[in-house]
Structures are given as structure tokens and as C-alpha cells.
Amino acid sequence: MDIHLQKSELYKESVTLEITGSKSETNRLLLLQALYPALRIENASNSDDSKVMTQALSSNTLVVDIHHAGTAMRFLTAYFAMKAGKTVTLTGSQRMTERPIEILVNALDVLGADISYQNHNGFPPLVIKGKSLVKHKVSLQANVSSQYISALLLIAPQLKNGLELTLQGTMTSVPYIKMTLDLLEQIGVETTFQNQVITVFPKPDGVEQQTIVVESDWSSASYFYSCVALSSVGTSITLKSYKKTSLQGDSVLAELYKEFGVSSKFRDHSLILTKTEEVEKDTGIAFNLANAPDIAQTITVTALGLGLSCDLTGLHTLKIKETDRLEALKTEIEKLGGKINVTESSLHLAKNEKCNPDISIATYNDHRMAMAFAPLALKIPIRIEDASVVSKSYPEFWDDLKRIGFHFNK
Numbered sequence: 001m002d003i004h005l006q007k008s009e010l011y012k013e014s015v016t017l018e019i020t021g022s023k024s025e026t027n028r029l030l031l032l033q034a035l036y037p038a039l040r041i042e043n044a045s046n047s048d049d050s051k052v053m054t055q056a057l058s059s060n061t062l063v064v065d066i067h068h069a070g071t072a073m074r075f076l077t078a079y080f081a082m083k084a085g086k087t088v089t090l091t092g093s094q095r096m097t098e099r100p101i102e103i104l105v106n107a108l109d110v111l112g113a114d115i116s117y118q119n120h121n122g123f124p125p126l127v128i129k130g131k132s133l134v135k136h137k138v139s140l141q142a143n144v145s146s147q148y149i150s151a152l153l154l155i156a157p158q159l160k161n162g163l164e165l166t167l168q169g170t171m172t173s174v175p176y177i178k179m180t181l182d183l184l185e186q187i188g189v190e191t192t193f194q195n196q197v198i199t200v201f202p203k204p205d206g207v208e209q210q211t212i213v214v215e216s217d218w219s220s221a222s223y224f225y226s227c228v229a230l231s232s233v234g235t236s237i238t239l240k241s242y243k244k245t246s247l248q249g250d251s252v253l254a255e256l257y258k259e260f261g262v263s264s265k266f267r268d269h270s271l272i273l274t275k276t277e278e279v280e281k282d283t284g285i286a287f288n289l290a291n292a293p294d295i296a297q298t299i300t301v302t303a304l305g306l307g308l309s310c311d312l313t314g315l316h317t318l319k320i321k322e323t324d325r326l327e328a329l330k331t332e333i334e335k336l337g338g339k340i341n342v343t344e345s346s347l348h349l350a351k352n353e354k355c356n357p358d359i360s361i362a363t364y365n366d367h368r369m370a371m372a373f374a375p376l377a378l379k380i381p382i383r384i385e386d387a388s389v390v391s392k393s394y395p396e397f398w399d400d401l402k403r404i405g406f407h408f409n410k
């Protein structure tokens with residue numbers, strides 16, 4: 001299904017949207033709940049990625065398919081590796097079979113796991129024979145994906161001797177590691193993180209009965225930051241339920257979007273975004289997003305819509321996500337008339353006058369390609385191909401766009 005967005009304008013009155021829970025927090029808590037059934041989760045994400053995670057944790061089938069969900073692939077590899085007596089083939093979409101997992105598999109091997117590759121070394125599908133893992137010290141490369149690290153940390157309190165993890169090289173996506181440690185601490189697991197060594201102490205006997213409320217998803221909020229940035233001064237949107245002090249690294253949006261003239265105010269659990277000033281055309285945007293890779297596409301498209309130049313660094317993980325996001329951005333932005341250069345870990349977007357209207361944006365099975373480009377309809381009519389991809393993280397995305405004033409026919 002393609003969606004043709006007409007040129008739209010946000011409603012003058014600030015509309016309030018309820019955004020689904022963070023998929024990162026939810027998928028961690030779902031795994032922890034499988035290990036500690038006393039946990040209750042509120043405001044869980046209704047994303048496809050969280051649905052497949054829930055299904056996988058309760059399934060008794062020999063083959064578990066997690067589709068496009070990177071967190072589910074990585075977290076469940078660790079989970080099934082320590083489930084003694086159970087053998088599972090863990091697989092996913094075509095793209096998932098191209099997303100590397102060797103660093104995690106090697107680390108689990110060191111801990112005593114039995115995992116083999118069904119087709120290509122280093123990539124899913126994996127055949128995992130669950131075993132009791134008794135070793136507790138391992139080192140792994142920390143600059144490819146933080147999800148490998150979170151996967152090990154999540155199972156660590158149920159390992160006989162806990163875990164001592166040494167991170168090698170420059171760490172990437174660090175807030176996601178801290179989110180995992182924070183959630184472990186919240187449920188009563190002791191952890192330390194000093195220099196590049198993380199220790200998780202064993203917690204074999206269960207945790208106290210408790211309910212954890214998931215904060216709404218900040219990566220999903222990014223698309224509304226972009227909508228407000230691309231609107232006139234005074235435009236406002238209210239999003240629920242957010243906290244000023246978040247576990248999610250993408251909450252850095254509140255800081256970064258000041259450069260696009262957007263202010264963020266917290267009232268109770270609402271986040272109010274307001275366009276407070278026009279941005280000078282000569283202002284160039286420059287951010288290092290190594291700690292917030294999922295908002296790179298949103299920021300690039302906001303800059304394009306405002307005609308600003310934009311330099312982003314720290315993007316080395318984008319090439320192994322739902323698609324090669326650097327190449328996908330380059331191809332689609334060039335169709336719109338933008339001038340963009342990409343390297344293995346950065347992008348440069350040149351200042352531009354205006355975008356070509358009525359371009360059809362390909363989305364490459366990547367929810368964030370669809371959601372990042374949609375706000376451009378505040379400037380030009382635009383078509384988004386295969387629009388249902390958004391359900392990977394944010395199934396109500398298109399309904400919410402309608403609620404704030406976008407016009408389109410599905």
C-alpha cells in the first residue's frame with residue numbers, strides 16, 4: 001500500500017497524541033519477565049517487534065521467526081542459549097539473514113553455549129541447543145551493535161556465576177546499554193559499569209512482585225519533532241507519556257531540535273513541542289549520532305525540508321540496520337533534488353532551495369524511511385511506498401498523522 005500525502009498543514013490547536021511504549025524498553029522487559037515472572041509491564045509497545053518477541057517467548061515450536069526485529073533476534077539468541085534442554089532454530093526476514101550476529105554468538109560460545117549457523121557463518125538462521133552456561137567472563141567488540149551487549153546482560157542474572165563483560169574498542173549506542181543496566185537495577189539485580197567492564201551479579205531466586213511502566217517511545221516522537229520544525233512559529237503538538245529523565249537515548253531530541261527552533265516542555269507526563277523561532281538559512285546542523293542512531297533519518301529529512309546543510313557523524317551502525325540507511329537516504333534525497341554525500345559512517349547534506357514535489361519515496365522494508373520522509377508533506381506533496389512498514393515500531397503512525405492535520409487517502 002502506497003500513501004499519497006497531499007500538501008498539508010498542522011492544526012492550529014495543539015493536538016494530544018498518545019504514543020505507544022518504547023519497543024526497546026518493552027523487549028528488554030519481556031525477556032526479563034520470562035526469567036522473572038513476578039514482573040508486570042504497563043504501557044508495553046504494540047509494535048510488531050514487541051509482538052514477535054512476546055510470541056517467541058511463549059512458543060513451543062522448533063523454529064522461531066522474529067521477522068525484522070533486531071532486538072528480538074539478538075536477545076532471544078542469548079535467551080535460548082541458556083534454556084537447557086531446548087533446541088530452537090531462530091530465524092527472521094531476508095534482511096535479518098544479512099544482519100551480522102557473530103560477535104554475540106562467539107561471546108556466548110566462550111560462556112559455554114552450543115550455537116551453529118544454518119546457512120552462512122556469522123548470520124542467522126541459528127540452531128541453538130540450550131545449555132546451562134557456567135563460565136562468566138567474556139570480552140567482546142563494542143563498536144558494531146550494543147544489542148549484543150544488552151543480550152548478554154539480560155540473561156546474566158540467571159547465569160550461575162553472573163557475568164563479567166569486558167567491552168573492547170569504542171562503544172556505540174551506549175544509552176541502550178545503560179537502559180539495560182537501569183532496568184536490571186530497577187528489578188533488583190546488582191550491576192557495576194566501570195571503565196569498559198560491566199559486572200552483573202547473579203539473582204537466581206526471583207525478584208519481588210512489581211509493575212514497571214514503560215515510557216512512550218522517543219524514536220517515534222522524533223517524527224513529531226520534525227513536523228513541528230517544518231511548521232510555522234507558534235505550532236504545537238502534545239505527546240504522552242514522557243519523562244524529562246528518560247532511559248531512552250533518543251530523548252536527546254529535546255536538546256537537538258532546539259537547533260531547528262523547537263522547544264520541549266514537560267507538564268505532568270506530557271511533552272509539549274512548540275516551534276518558537278524560524279531558523280536562519282545559513283545555520284548548518286552538525287551532530288554526532290553514535291549514541292542515537294535511530295534519529296539520523298528524521299534529522300536529515302528535517303534539515304532537507306528547512307533547506308539547511310547538515311553534517312552527521314557516528315553513523316557506522318546504519319549500514320546494518322533494517323536496510324543500509326545511508327544508501328537509502330542518499331537515493332531518496334537525490335530523487336527530491338537534494339545534494340548528499342555519504343561515507344561508511346557519516347553524511348553531508350548541502351543547503352538546498354526547495355524539494356521536487358510528487359516524488360515517490362521507496363522505503364526498503366524500513367519503518368524509519370517511511371516515517372522520516374512523511375513530514376515533508378508539510379512542504380510538498382509526496383508519495384510513501386509500502387507505507388505499512390511503520391508497524392515495525394509504530395502501528396498507529398498514519399492515523400496519528402491524520403489526527404494532527406495531514407491529508408491523504410490510504
Ligand SMILES: O=C(O)C1=C[C@@H](OP(=O)(O)O)[C@@H](O)[C@H](O)C1
Pocket residue numbers: 023024025071144145146147150172173176293294317
Ligand atoms: O538495544 C536496543 O533496543 C536498540 C539498540 C540500537 O541498535 P545498535 O546497538 O545496533 O545500534 C538501536 O538502533 C535499535 O533500534 C534498538
Ligand SMILES: C=C(OP(=O)(O)O)C(=O)O
Pocket residue numbers: 068069070071072294321322368393
Ligand atoms: C534499528 C532498529 O531496530 P532493530 O535493530 O531492533 O531491528 C530501529 O528500530 O531503528
